[in-house]
Every structure is written in structure tokens, then in C-alpha cells.
Amino acid sequence: MRDARPSAIYLKDYRPPAFLIQRTRLAFDLYEDHALVAATLHIRRNPAAEPGEALVLHGQELELLSIALDGRELAGQEYSLTDDTLQVASVPDQFTLTTRTRIRPQDNTSLEGLYKSRTMFCTQCEAEGFRKITYYLDRPDVMAEFEVSVEADRARYPVLLSNGNLVGSEVLDNGRHRADWHDPFPKPAYLFALVAGDLRSVEDSFTTCGGREVNLRIFVEEKDLDKCDHAMLSLKKSMRWDEEVYGREYDLDIFNIVAVDDFNMGAMENKSLNIFNSSCVLCSPATTTDKGFQTVEAIVAHEYFHNWSGNRVTCRDWFQLSLKEGFTVFRDAEFSADMGSRTVKRVEDATVMRTAQFAEDAGPMAHPIRPDSFIEISNFYTLTVYEKGAEVVRMIHTLLAAEAFRKGSDLYFERHDGQAVTCEDFVVAMEDASGVDLGQFRRWYSQAGTPVLSVNGEYDADAERYRLHVRQSCPPTPGQADKQPLLIPLAMGLLGDAGNLPLQLAGQAPDPETGDNTHLVLRVTEAEQTFVFEDVREPPVPSLLRGFSAPVRLEYAYSRGELCALMSRDDDGFVRWDAAQQLALSVLEEVEGQILGGDAPVVDPLFLDACTVLLEDASLDPAMVAEMLRLPGEGYMAELAARRGGARVESIHLAREAVLKALAEHAENAWLDTYRRNVVSEPYAPEATQVAARSLRNLSLEYLALARPEHIALARAQFASAGNMTDQLAALRVISQRGSDAQRDEALDSFYRQWQSETLVVNQWLQVQAAVPGEQALARVRGLLEHAAFDLRNPNKVRALVGGFANGNPLQFHRADGGGYGFLGEIIEALNIRNPQIASRLLTPLTRWRNYAGEQGVKMRAELERLAALPDLSPDVFEVLSKSLE
Ligand code: ARG
Ligand code: ZN
Numbered sequence: 001m002r003d004a005r006p007s008a009i010y011l012k013d014y015r016p017p018a019f020l021i022q023r024t025r026l027a028f029d030l031y032e033d034h035a036l037v038a039a040t041l042h043i044r045r046n047p048a049a050e051p052g053e054a055l056v057l058h059g060q061e062l063e064l065l066s067i068a069l070d071g072r073e074l075a076g077q078e079y080s081l082t083d084d085t086l087q088v089a090s091v092p093d094q095f096t097l098t099t100r101t102r103i104r105p106q107d108n109t110s111l112e113g114l115y116k117s118r119t120m121f122c123t124q125c126e127a128e129g130f131r132k133i134t135y136y137l138d139r140p141d142v143m144a145e146f147e148v149s150v151e152a153d154r155a156r157y158p159v160l161l162s163n164g165n166l167v168g169s170e171v172l173d174n175g176r177h178r179a180d181w182h183d184p185f186p187k188p189a190y191l192f193a194l195v196a197g198d199l200r201s202v203e204d205s206f207t208t209c210g211g212r213e214v215n216l217r218i219f220v221e222e223k224d225l226d227k228c229d230h231a232m233l234s235l236k237k238s239m240r241w242d243e244e245v246y247g248r249e250y251d252l253d254i255f256n257i258v259a260v261d262d263f264n265m266g267a268m269e270n271k272s273l274n275i276f277n278s279s280c281v282l283c284s285p286a287t288t289t290d291k292g293f294q295t296v297e298a299i300v301a302h303e304y305f306h307n308w309s310g311n312r313v314t315c316r317d318w319f320q321l322s323l324k325e326g327f328t329v330f331r332d333a334e335f336s337a338d339m340g341s342r343t344v345k346r347v348e349d350a351t352v353m354r355t356a357q358f359a360e361d362a363g364p365m366a367h368p369i370r371p372d373s374f375i376e377i378s379n380f381y382t383l384t385v386y387e388k389g390a391e392v393v394r395m396i397h398t399l400l401a402a403e404a405f406r407k408g409s410d411l412y413f414e415r416h417d418g419q420a421v422t423c424e425d426f427v428v429a430m431e432d433a434s435g436v437d438l439g440q441f442r443r444w445y446s447q448a449g450t451p452v453l454s455v456n457g458e459y460d461a462d463a464e465r466y467r468l469h470v471r472q473s474c475p476p477t478p479g480q481a482d483k484q485p486l487l488i489p490l491a492m493g494l495l496g497d498a499g500n501l502p503l504q505l506a507g508q509a510p511d512p513e514t515g516d517n518t519h520l521v522l523r524v525t526e527a528e529q530t531f532v533f534e535d536v537r538e539p540p541v542p543s544l545l546r547g548f549s550a551p552v553r554l555e556y557a558y559s560r561g562e563l564c565a566l567m568s569r570d571d572d573g574f575v576r577w578d579a580a581q582q583l584a585l586s587v588l589e590e591v592e593g594q595i596l597g598g599d600a601p602v603v604d605p606l607f608l609d610a611c612t613v614l615l616e617d618a619s620l621d622p623a624m625v626a627e628m629l630r631l632p633g634e635g636y637m638a639e640l641a642a643r644r645g646g647a648r649v650e651s652i653h654l655a656r657e658a659v660l661k662a663l664a665e666h667a668e669n670a671w672l673d674t675y676r677r678n679v680v681s682e683p684y685a686p687e688a689t690q691v692a693a694r695s696l697r698n699l700s701l702e703y704l705a706l707a708r709p710e711h712i713a714l715a716r717a718q719f720a721s722a723g724n725m726t727d728q729l730a731a732l733r734v735i736s737q738r739g740s741d742a743q744r745d746e747a748l749d750s751f752y753r754q755w756q757s758e759t760l761v762v763n764q765w766l767q768v769q770a771a772v773p774g775e776q777a778l779a780r781v782r783g784l785l786e787h788a789a790f791d792l793r794n795p796n797k798v799r800a801l802v803g804g805f806a807n808g809n810p811l812q813f814h815r816a817d818g819g820g821y822g823f824l825g826e827i828i829e830a831l832n833i834r835n836p837q838i839a840s841r842l843l844t845p846l847t848r849w850r851n852y853a854g855e856q857g858v859k860m861r862a863e864l865e866r867l868a869a870l871p872d873l874s875p876d877v878f879e880v881l882s883k884s885l886e
Contacts, residue, residue: 065099302331795835
């Protein structure tokens with residue numbers, strides 16, 4: 001049925017398409033057990049390609065009913081079919097190809113192509129889902145103007161949507177109706193979308209800077225009509241921001257968003273018809289946390305920004321995915337920073353990079369932001385392509401500075417509007433507009449792995465000179481044994497006793513442009529390099545990698561005293577946070593050593609006092625205090641321990657618990673005071689001040705519950721009286737993590753009774769339970785698989801329960817009996833063919849098997865081997881398994 005061994009494709013093998021499609025006309029007939037798709041493609045030979053090639057269209061799981069060339073029905077011997085192609089041997093240079101195919105959206109469990117989510121039809125075509133809809137040149141460098149008509153039962157599917165403008169509609173007899181859509185902007189098939197359903201909409205409008213009146217609509221099921229306001233507001237803010245910051249205006253009279261419950265990813269930027277996972281668009285104070293509100297704002301912005309960085313200028317091939325994703329993530333991160341707290345956003349993004357992306361870059365699936373080969377492109381919608389890709393764009397922004405970067409983006413959009421281009425085209429536009437040479441910088445696109453910057457300082461008191469020695473290296477990654485030095489922007493300052501010292505690099509005139517002489521961006525280009533600072537009057541503490549100026553691991557042997565100095569007095573918020581994290585890590589590692597040595601844990605009072613001082617300083621931003629006092633997670637600790645030879649899940653857990661408890665007890669009064677002080681009395685709004693207060697208050701609640709069991713009463717009171725989901729869910733987490741069995745069960749039951757009709761809240765409930773500690777955890781999770789609230793076909797539920805267990809309950813996932821691994825393996829096996837994308841993503845925690853010392857690593861590998869031996873692996877699952885076992 002499928003090829004024995006899926007094979008890789010390579011960037012170096014890229015060839016321009018042999019044929020181009022100028023116009024694509026699609027007519028859909030939707031029925032309850034199948035759909036008919038009639039496609040008329042106006043095709044011509046690509047003058048830029050080698051002549052004489054046959055026409056080979058992509059197509060999967062299609063039933064071909066008829067095929068005609070320029071109106072003449074083709075006979076059987078004139079074309080040939082395989083599992084994923086349709087080949088027509090002899091075609092003229094220009095012709096019309098008409099096909100009729102039958103597909104079965106109702107049976108499509110992969111959620112790519114045309115499928116059914118609850119009562120509606122919808123599509124997800126990126127990257128290669130369109131070939132499950134009709135025979136086509138399903139590659140991003142083939143761009144066509146689309147005309148689409150959709151016909152369906154009028155009562156069941158009153159709303160019929162596709163890309164572009166509605167140009168006609170008709171009520172038909174037999175209870176059906178039809179809508180005709182035309183998208184004037186040529187686009188690749190991956191941006192095609194269709195929706196048919198019984199949907200309601202909220203409506204608004206936006207006037208662009210050029211005076212265009214745009215009709216904005218968000219389509220949802222009737223029950224969710226009250227949860228669209230925040231997304232609509234976010235959309236309007238995004239549209240304005242893109243005009244103001246990038247000079248990008250929207251280009252049609254209509255912009256639609258549709259919420260669907262069954263969706264593999266977050267959302268999709270289809271031209272003028274964005275389709276969203278309902279978890280990424282629906283919001284209300286009662287059902288959505290602050291974090292949820294922020295996610296919705298960021299994803300609405302992300303998809304909207306794609307209209308320029310993705311749609312107007314798209315990717316030549318899927319190796320270039322980071323061209324649109326890295327740039328668009330950078331754009332949405334800057335938008336979020338402008339809407340809320342810039343430092344907090346930077347800390348959150350740096351945390352994702354350091355915990356999850358660095359792990360990916362150190363694991364068997366490591367790849368450059370522009371991969372040079374893949375088996376299944378769906379496996380490369382990764383933190384590396386998205387988040388590290390955004391960090392690479394951010395470094396260009398840092399190296400060029402804002403004004404030249406904007407000139408570069410203007411040139412990029414102007415030069416490539418309407419084209420399918422490469423990462424190289426983006427870099428060239430940035431160079432051309434700024435005059436900055438990015439030659440060496442390009443290695444960031446081709447080299448995988450996280451660079452390590454090892455820094456040490458040397459102070460010469462007599463000469464008043466400070467030398468900063470910087471070494472860079474990058475560990476080998478699969479297929480890349482040797483690494484070249486990168487151009488790394490290292491933002492820094494020098495901290496003295498009374499604040500930041502003026503910086504004077506030897507042999508360099510002071511920079512007249514920036515009035516600030518206490519902050520510099522060093523260009524690190526060599527494997528080893530020394531920067532010399534003159535007129536340094538006192539021994540400084542270097543403040544390094546300010547603002548997380550590059551996605552690297554920084555190594556500097558700070559003393560705990562120096563970390564305390566940075567954490568309390570540095571100018572840069574990121575460095576202050578990072579110093580607190582480093583201090584905590586050094587304490588956590590020390591305590592883990594004590595535990596492994598059989599000693600009673602002793603937590604350094606210096607750390608406890610420094611934390612207490614932070615907590616008691618009411619002048620600080622509560623959001624930052626919360627981030628600084630949130631200890632690094634067990635997953636991150638495991639990742640770091642693996643680099644030192646092997647992680648031990650139990651001692652990591654015990655060490656973290658011991659330090660948490662010590663900090664909870666040491667600062668109990670301060671925690672209590674903070675808890676009482678940070679009450680929000682205004683009506684709920686997801687704005688920075690309130691979010692900050694709730695964040696610190698709920699962190700206090702976590703510590704209080706650890707300091708003294710009686711404080712669980714505070715959590716129970718908060719749970720019962722909370723007026724918003726942020727506070728209610730935070731209390732539920734504390735009770736379920738720290739309360740007695742009876743307290744936990746009571747809260748979980750009451751939460752379910754309260755929210756059982758709200759799917760998204762029920763998913764949170766599943767996730768909270770997946771993380772409940774104790775021997776019973778696995779049995780509880782298995783039990784929940786049978787609960788009415790669970791559904792293996794719904795990716796959000798799988799992520800909440802199964803992903804929540806594998807990633808959020810380390811001690812029980814890594815049970816000594818291997819039961820956690822076996823459980824995850826069973827789910828992956830069940831989803832392998834049904835939904836390969838989700839199955840493949842669930843594998844991630846097992847791919848880290850090399851990180852775990854002893855039996856755990858062995859058992860993880862054994863589970864991977866068991867899966868690898870199964871017949872009929874999907875290419876998605878096959879690729880991750882085979883690379884993990886290499
Ligand atoms: N382009 C979408 C986004 O970043 C992601 C869609 C990816 N979908 C997939 N099945 N791989 O917003
Ligand atoms: Zn995207």
C-alpha cells in the first residue's frame with residue numbers, strides 16, 4: 001500500500017517546475033458521504049524549465065472519475081496513475097486540463113486536505129494537503145488565480161466560504177445552494193481554503209491607511225459568538241501595527257477568520273480566509289486565561305502578518321519555510337512586545353528557545369533553519385524553523401538597526417511582490433538596502449546546533465583595562481560534524497559598583513550616534529576573539545547577551561555574588577532575569593549533588609535572601625519578579641544535566657522540590673504579603689498591569705501551598721470565588737498538585753461540573769489531571785482516555801491529556817517500570833495512520849532518550865524500537881523514529 005521506505009528529498013535537487021498553472025477553476029459538490037471536485041487548470045510549459053518533460057501532477061487518496069485535455073476525454077493509455085501522481089505523457093505547450101475526482105472528507109482523519117470538523121467542512125492545505133483535494137502541481141512556486149464555487153445543502157451549510165471576493169451565489173432546487181469566489185491574487189495551492197458550515201459571525205470593519213474599507217468577520221458556531229471580541233480587537237490592532245511599523249496595507253475588501261475545533265496546528269494564513277484552531281481564537285474572561293488571551297492576540301497577528309510575509313511574497317520551496325515563518329514570528333513577537341511588556345515577552349521567548357529549541361537542536365532531529373533535506377515536510381514545522389528562524393531575523397535587525405532593517409524589508413516586499421522566493425533573496429534585500437555585509441552571517445541558515453559562547457574577563461587595575469575573551473564553538477549535529485564560526489551579535493555592558501560603566505573599546509572612537517555609552521553590540525566573528533576596554537576604573541561584572549541578542553548558550557563562570565549584583569542592578573531586564581535563573585540553577589545543581597551524595601539538602605541563604613529582597617521590593621514590575629522567582633523547570637534541568645553526562649529524573653525532581661520548599665518557607669511572610677497585595681479589584685481585562693499582578697499573586701499561591709499545608713485553604717477560597725479563568729485555573733493547579741487526594745478530587749469534580757459544556761476549558765481540565773503527581777497518575781490518564789470529554793480524533797484533547805502527561809509529569813512519565821513510555825507508544829501507534837502529524841509530534845519526548853542515564857534511556861529506546869518495527873509506518877512517524885535510532 002505504501003512504499004517500503006519513504007525517501008528523503010534534498011534542497012540541492014530543486015528544479016523549477018516544468019509547467020505553470022495560470023488559472024485554476026474548482027467546483028465543489030459537498031455531500032454527506034463524499035464530495036465531488038471538478039478542476040479546470042489552465043496550464044503552460046514553464047519557459048524557465050528544461051523542455052520536453054511530461055506533465056506530472058500530485059494527487060493522493062483521490063478517485064479519478066474523468067480527465068480531459070482541451071475538452072477531449074483522455075483514453076486510459078494516455079495517462080498513468082500511481083499512489084501519489086497522475087502523469088500525462090504528451091501535452092502541448094499550452095492547454096486546459098479538466099479532471100473530476102471523488103474524495104471522502106468525512107473519512108479524512110489526518111486533518112489535511114478537505115475534512116470535516118464536527119458539523120462543518122474545512123481545509124488545511126499547507127504544506128502538501130491540496131493534493132488530497134484534486135490532482136495539481138502542489139508546490140509553492142506554482143501560483144495561480146483561483147475561481148472556486150462551492151455547492152452544498154443549504155440548511156446544513158448556510159455559510160460557504162473560499163478565498164478572495166464573493167462574486168456570485170445562487171439558491172438551487174433540491175435544497176442546495178452555491179457560492180462563487182474569486183481571488184485576484186495568484187497564489188500557491190497551500191493557501192487555498194474552503195469552509196462550509198452552519199456558522200454565525202461577528203462583524204467589524206477597518207479602514208486602511210490608503211482609505212480602503214475592509215469588512216472583517218469571525219465565523220464560529222453559535223455557542224461561541226460571545227468569544228470573538230478579543231480576536232477582533234487583536235486583528236484591528238495587527239492591521240494598524242503592520243501599516244505603522246512595516247508600511248504594509250491590507251489588499252482586499254474582505255478578511256475572514258473561521259474557528260474550527262479539529263485542527264493539527266494553531267492556525268493557517270489562507271488568503272483572506274484564515275482558519276484557526278478554536279483554542280487560538282476564542283476568548284472570554286470566564287473561560288480563558290491571561291496566557292490564552294495573549295496567545296490569541298499573537299496568533300491572530302501572526303496569521304494576519306503572513307498576508308505580506310508569506311502570501312504576497314511566498315516560498316519557492318519548503319526548504320525555505322523559515323523565510324515566511326521566521327520573519328513572521330519575528331514580526332508577531334515585536335507586535336506583542338509593543339502591545340504588552342517588552343521585557344516579559346523577551347523572557348518568555350528566550351525561555352522557549354532555551355528549554356525547547358536548544359533541546360531540538362541537540363537532538364536527533366536537529367536541522368538548520370533552512371533544512372537541506374527532509375522525508376516529510378510536516379516534521380519541519382519546528383521550533384527551529386519558527387523560533388530560531390525569528391531569532392536569526394532579529395539578529396539581522398540588531399546588526400542593521402531599525403531604520404536600515406525597515407529599508408531592507410521595504411525592498412524585499414517591493415522586489416519580490418507576487419513571487420515565490422528564497423531565504424537568500426531576503427538576506428540579499430537586507431544587504432542591498434543597508435550596505436551591511438551578511439556573508440558570514442549566512443551560516444546561520446545552513447548550520448544546525450546551538451553555538452556556545454564561552455566568555456571570561458580579565459581586569460588589569462594598573463592599566464585600567466578590561467579584556468573580554470570570547471570563544472565560540474558549536475557541537476556536531478547529524479550530518480554536520482564540523483562547524484564554522486558564525487557572526488554573533490553579543491550585546492553587553494559592564495556593571496560597576498554604582499551602576500553601568502562607560503564603554504570604550506580600545507582603538508575605537510566613541511560612537512557619536514548613540515548617546516548611550518554603556519551598551520554595546522560586539523560582533524563576534526572568530527573562533528577566539530578578545531575585546532579590550534580602556535579606562536575601566538574598577539573591576540566590572542560583565543553583563544552579557546543583553547536582550548538575548550543571539551540564540552546561543554552563554555558560559556561565564558559568575559560567582560553567586562556577581563549573579564546577585566546583575567540580578568538586582570543591571571540595566572537590562574533580560575540579564576537581570578537570566579542572572580536569577582543562573583543563580584537558581586547553580587543552587588539546584590548543588591542541592592542535587594547533595595541528594596545524590598546522601599546528604600541533607602542545604603539551600604544557600606544568599607539565594608534565599610536575594611529572592612526575598614526581590615519579593616519585598618514593591619517598586620519592581622510584578623511580572624518580572626514572577627518570572628525571576630519561577631525556578632527553571634525539570635525538563636530544562638534534565639537537558640542541562642544531559643550535557644554533563646546524563647539526567648536523573650528523580651534527583652532533579654527532589655532537588656527542585658527541596659529548593660522550592662526552602663524558598664517557600666524562608667520567605668513565607670513575604671509570599672503572604674505579596675499574595676494579599678496583588679489583588680486586582682478592577683473588572684477583568686487582559687492588560688499588562690492586571691496580568692502582572694495575577695501572575696505574581698498566583699506564583700505566591702504556589703509557594704504558599706508548599707510552605708504550609710494550611711495555605712491550601714487560600715487556594716480553595718480562590719478557586720471558589722475566582723471571577724476569571726486565570727485565577728480559577730491557577731488555584732485548581734495548586735490544589736491538584738499540593739492538596740490532599742480528597743481536596744484534589746473535589747476541586748476537579750466541581751470544575752468539570754461547572755465547565756463541561758466548554759470544550760476548551762475541559763481540555764485544560766484534562767491537562768491539569770495529566771500532571772497530578774503520584775503513582776496513580778498513569779492509571780488516571782488511562783482512565784481519562786475513556787471519559788466522555790476525551791476524543792482521540794481531536795488534536796487539542798490528545799495534546800492536553802497525552803502530551804500533558806509526557807511533557808508535564810516527568811516523574812510519572814519516566815516511571816521505573818517503563819509504563820509511561822509504553823502508554824505514549826500505544827497512542828502513537830493508534831494515531832500513526834489516522835493522524836500522522838499528531839503521532840509524529842507525540843514522539844518528541846521519546847526522541848530525547850540519549851539524555852537519560854541508566855535504565856530510563858534504555859527503556860525509552862526500546863519503545864522507539866518497538867514502534868520502528870511496526871508495519872505500515874506513516875512517513876512522518878518513520879522519519880522521526882529512524883533519525884532517533886540512528
Ligand atoms: N503556516 C501556518 C502558520 O504558521 C502553519 C500551518 C502548518 N500546518 C501544518 N500542517 N504543517 O501559521
Ligand atoms: Zn506562520
